[in-house]
Amino acid sequence: DAKTTQPNSMESNEEEPVHLPCNHSTISGTDYIHWYRQLPSQGPEYVIHGLTSNVNNRMASLAIAEDRKSSTLILHRATLRDAAVYYCILRDSGNTGKLIFGQGTTLQVKP
Amino acid sequence: IAGITQAPTSQILAAGRRMTLRCTQDMRHNAMYWYRQDLGLGLRLIHYSNTAGTTGKGEVPDGYSVSRANTDDFPLTLASAVPSQTSVYFCASSVSWDSFYGYTFGSGTRLTVV
Numbered sequence: 001d002a003k004t005t006q007p008n009s010m011e012s013n014e015e016e017p018v019h020l021p022c023n024h025s026t027i028s029g030t031d032y033i034h035w036y037r038q039l040p041s042q043g044p045e046y047v048i049h050g051l052t053s054n055v056n057n058r059m060a061s062l063a064i065a066e067d068r069k070s071s072t073l074i075l076h077r078a079t080l081r082d083a084a085v086y087y088c089i090l091r092d093s094g095n096t097g098k099l100i101f102g103q104g105t106t107l108q109v110k111p
Numbered sequence: 112i113a114g115i116t117q118a119p120t121s122q123i124l125a126a127g128r129r130m131t132l133r134c135t136q137d138m139r140h141n142a143m144y145w146y147r148q149d150l151g152l153g154l155r156l157i158h159y160s161n162t163a164g165t166t167g168k169g170e171v172p173d174g175y176s177v178s179r180a181n182t183d184d185f186p187l188t189l190a191s192a193v194p195s196q197t198s199v200y201f202c203a204s205s206v207s208w209d210s211f212y213g214y215t216f217g218s219g220t221r222l223t224v225v
Contacts, residue, residue, distance in 0.1 A: 032211065043201045043216035044154065098144070098169065099203075099214055101154040 004088045009106045012078045020073040020105055022088030027068050032091045034099065035062065035073050037084040044087065044101075047073065083109045113138050115217035117202050123223045124192050132187040132220050134202030142205040143185040144214070145169075145177060147198040154201070160185055161208040192224045 005023040012018040024033065034049040048055055048062045050071075055062040061074040075082055087104040118133045136143065145157040146169075156169030160179040174196060176188045185204075189196055200220045206212040 034213065036214070043203075043219050044214070045216065046213035049211075049213060098156055098159055098208075100156065100170070101146075103153055 004090060004102055006086075006088050006102065006105045008103065009108065011108045011110060012075075012082075014080060014109055014111050015077050018075040018078045018082070018107065018109075020075075020086050020088075020107065021070065022072070023070045024088070024090055025069045027090055028092065030092055033062065033064060033068075033071050034089045034091050035060070036087045036089065036099075036101075037082075038087070038104075039081070039084045047086070049091075078107075078109045080109050080111060083107055115202055115204055115215055117200075117217035117220050119220060120218070121221040121223075123225060124189075126193055126224055127191050130189045130192055130222070132189075132200055132202075132222070134185045134187065134217060135183050136185075136202075136204045136215070137183065138204060138206075138215065139182060140204035140206055140215070141182065142208045143179065144203040144205075145175070145185070145187045146201045146203065147171065147196075148201060148219075149198050157187065157200075159208075192222075194224045196222065197224045198222060 032051050035047040036044045038044045048060050050062045063072045085104040085106050115136045124130050141162045144159045146154045148154045155171045157175050158177040160166045163179050163182045166177050202217040203214040205214045
């Protein structure tokens, strides 16, 4: 499975946008980029995923670099409830598609 | 509400005892997974099942077994619990094993082996 690199932690102010980066320089053409988050004392929660084009949903936006070697999860207006660990994961469509979690980015949101 | 139900929510277990963690989903998802989460080690895949009747080993399968007799249920069994199996266990499911689909996770079972 190709690896991802994320900052260990980030801080944001409430109601400001947050850009969470992820590097995946060894990504293959069949890897989907998935993002999950885990709020304190809860199970992981699906956020968004994409292959090549930028994606938007009610939770966030995913911006994928043209060469696909990096991506950015964008929370448009951070709230205190967005404080969580955010995981960027490459999921290979060629194998059994298992999600292999890294250490993620711990996002702290300040009021 | 559709989703994944895990039971029990927490358990204290004597070492050497047998324990089955239950996981049931009502979304008719084909693929199911078991993860454990330990402080400093993150989430690690124990076993998975791409469809009813099939199972496979993840990153840390030793000491655990699974079965998938039907689509909805994916129990995880510890045949003889050891203290190193103290962890939070999460069950997850997905429409299929294909990477296009996201996972849905349960709320977890906190297991302490003493």
